[in-house]
Every structure is written in structure tokens, then in C-alpha cells.
Amino acid sequence: MGVRYMVLVPDPNQVIFDADTFVKEAQVRWPGCRVFVDDPSKAISDASVRVDSADDPTFMVIHFPDCRALTTDGLPYQAAEVAVWVREVHPDPGLVLWLIDNGFAAHVVLHPGITTDEIHAGWVDHREHNPYEEFPQYFGDW
Incomplete structure (x- = not known):
């Protein structure tokens, strides 16, 4: 399994949530998910959850210590569900959230109230x- 999708805040002055909040909210969204807490001095992540389901493939959601990104190795519909979940946890329209693919070939802006159907249609x-040209405020230092 590898990274397929990432939910991120492209604005370098914003964050999603810390590892503790990530774990707490993930356990609400996916009761029974398996939680892993990592040492960021030894791994690039600080927390992750594994979501197992009898009906769907298992997938991971990984949180990073800079609190600006989550990744998932889930299928497209699972990634869309993760993205909707993050946006629901953060309904403030002032927080800019994007869902990107693993090659940064496309993105979806995650507006408050977005649905999985809108994500699939909105790449x-x-x-x-x-x-880089259309959003220099986010990528000027990259």
C-alpha cells in the first residue's frame, strides 16, 4: 500500500488538526479503527488509523506532525469519504482544504458541505x- 491521495492545507499559515484530535475524530468516524501512534523522530508520521470493513478494502489514514496534511492509501471513493470527513470536522470556510492525487496532477477544493459526488466530479x-501560477499565495516558496 502507498499514498494515493492527500488532504492538505495549501496555505502555509493554516493547519488541519493535531495528532490527538486526529485520533479522537477518527475513532468517532470509524469506530473500531486501529490506532497507531508513531514517534516523529523515527517516522515521518505521528499517528495513523487503519480502517477495516467486512464490505470494503482496508485502508489507512496517516497524520503528519506539521498538522497540514493527511494521506490515505484508500480507493477513490474511500479518499473522497476521508476528505468529506476532514471538511466536516472543519466547517470553517476560512480554512482552505484540498484533496490531491499522489502525483499532484489534480486537486479538488474542499468547500464546507462538499459531498463525495462533488469530489468525484470536481477534479x-x-x-x-x-x-503554482493560479495560487502563488500557497506555492510561492515551493
């Missing part, structure tokens, strides 16, 4: 819309 192709 912005970076070959047509260069995020």
Missing part, C-alpha cells in the same frame, strides 16, 4: 490549470 486538472 481540477493541473495540465489545464497550473496551481
Whole structure:
């Protein structure tokens, strides 16, 4: 399994949530998920959850110590569900959240109230819309 999708805050001045909040909220969203707490001095992540289901493939959601990104190795519909969950935890429209694919070839802006159907239909192709040019406030230092 590897990273397929990432939910991130492209604004370097914003954060999603810390590891403790991530774990607490994940346990509410996916009761019975398996929690892993990592030492960020030995791993690139600080917490992760494994979501097992009798009906769907197992997937991971991983939190990073900078509190600006979560990754998932889930299938597209699972990644969309993760993205909706993050947005529901943070309904403030002032928090900018994106879902990106593993190659940063496309993104979806996660507005408050977004649905999984809107995510599937809302991908912005970076070959047509260069995020570095269209959003210099987020990528000026990259």
C-alpha cells in the first residue's frame, strides 16, 4: 500500500488538526479503527488509523506532525469519504482544504458541505490549470 491521495492545507499559515484530535475524530468516524501512534523522530508520521470493513478494502489514514496534511492509501471513493470527513470536522470556510492525487496532477477544493459526488466530479486538472501560477499565495516558496 502507498499514498494515493492527500488532504492538505495549501496555505502555509493554516493547519488541519493535531495528532490527538486526529485520533479522537477518527475513532468517532470509524469506530473500531486501529490506532497507531508513531514517534516523529523515527517516522515521518505521528499517528495513523487503519480502517477495516467486512464490505470494503482496508485502508489507512496517516497524520503528519506539521498538522497540514493527511494521506490515505484508500480507493477513490474511500479518499473522497476521508476528505468529506476532514471538511466536516472543519466547517470553517476560512480554512482552505484540498484533496490531491499522489502525483499532484489534480486537486479538488474542499468547500464546507462538499459531498463525495462533488469530489468525484470536481477534479481540477493541473495540465489545464497550473496551481503554482493560479495560487502563488500557497506555492510561492515551493
